Amino acid sequence: SNLxxxxxxxxxxxxxxxxxxxxxxxxxxxxxxxxPTCGDRIxxxxxxxxxxxxxxxxxxxxxxxxxxxxxxxxETIKGLPVDEALQISNIFSEMMLGNDYDEGDLDLGDLExxxxxxxxxxxxxxxTLAWKALEKSVQQKEDEE
Ligand code: FES
Ligand code: FES
Numbered sequence: 539s540n541l542x543x544x545x546x547x548x549x550x551x552x553x554x555x556x557x558x559x560x561x562x563x564x565x566x567x568x569x570x571x572x573x574p575t576c577g578d579r580i581x582x583x584x585x586x587x588x589x590x591x592x593x594x595x596x597x598x599x600x601x602x603x604x605x606x607x608x609x610x611x612x613e614t615i616k617g618l619p620v621d622e623a624l625q626i627s628n629i630f631s632e633m634m635l636g637n638d639y640d641e642g643d644l645d646l647g648d649l650e651x652x653x654x655x656x657x658x659x660x661x662x663x664x665x666t667l668a669w670k671a672l673e674k675s676v677q678q679k680e681d682e683e
Contacts, residue, residue, distance in 0.1 A: 548651035553602040558612035560595045569675035573604065573667050575660070580608050582671040586679070589620050596668055603661050607652060608668035614647040620676060627669045634662045 561568070562583040570581045578600035585593040594616050596608040615623040622644060630649060632639040636656040655665045 542654060545651040545654060548648050549602065549606045552606035552609040552648065556596075556605060556609040558593075558595045558609065558616070559597065561597050562593055562595050566593075567675040567679050569671045569678060570598075571667055571671040571674060573600070573663050575663055576601070578604055578664075578667070580604060580667045580671050582608070582612070582668055582675055584615075584672070584675060586620060591615050591618055591620060591623055596671075600667065601661075601664055603652070603655060604664040604667050607665045610648045610652070611668040611672060614645070614649060615672065623672065624676065627673055630669055631666065634666055 561581070562585050566583040566585050568581060568583040570579060572579050578598070580596055580598035580600060582594065582596050584591050584595075594612040596612050598605075598608070600608075614626060618626075626641075626644055626646065626649070629639045629641055629644065629646065630652075633649070633653055634656050652665050655661050
C-alpha cells in the first residue's frame with residue numbers, strides 16, 4: 539500500500555541519513571548492547587540534566603532496521619523528560635508485539651514507520667536494540683544513585 543511505501547521510505551531515509559550519529563562525552567550516560575542473534579551492536583549515549591534528556595547520540599554496526607530505529611529513537615527522545623522517553627519505549631514495545639497502543643499526548647515522531655516490523659519476529663530484536671540500550675542506560679544510572 540502507499541502507507542507501507544511511505545514507511546519504507548522513512549526507514550531508508552533514517553538508515554542513509556542517520557540523525558544523531560556519534561558519541562557524547564563528559565559525563566554522558568552510555569550503554570553498549572549486542573543483538574545476540576547477529577552480533578550487531580548499538581551504543582547509546584545521553585546527556586541527562588534535571589531528569590531531562592538534553593542530548594542523545596548513537597553509534598554502532600547493524601542492519602538497516604536497527605540503525606534506522608536508533609536514529610528515530612535519538613530523534614524522538616531528545617529534549618524529553620526521562621520518564622516520557624521510557625513511556626515511549628513501552629509504547630514501542632507494544633507496537634513491536636503487534637498490540638494496540640495509546641500514545642496520549644506523546645509525540646512518536648517517525649516511530650510508526652516501524653510498525654510493520656512486528657510481522658517479522660526475527661527483526662523485532664533489531665528494531666528494539668537501541669531502545670533496550672536506552673532503558674539499560676537509565677537503569678544503570680538509577681542503580682548508581
Ligand atoms: Fe536477522 Fe535482524 S537478526 S534481520
Ligand atoms: Fe543485526 Fe539487525 S541483523 S541488528
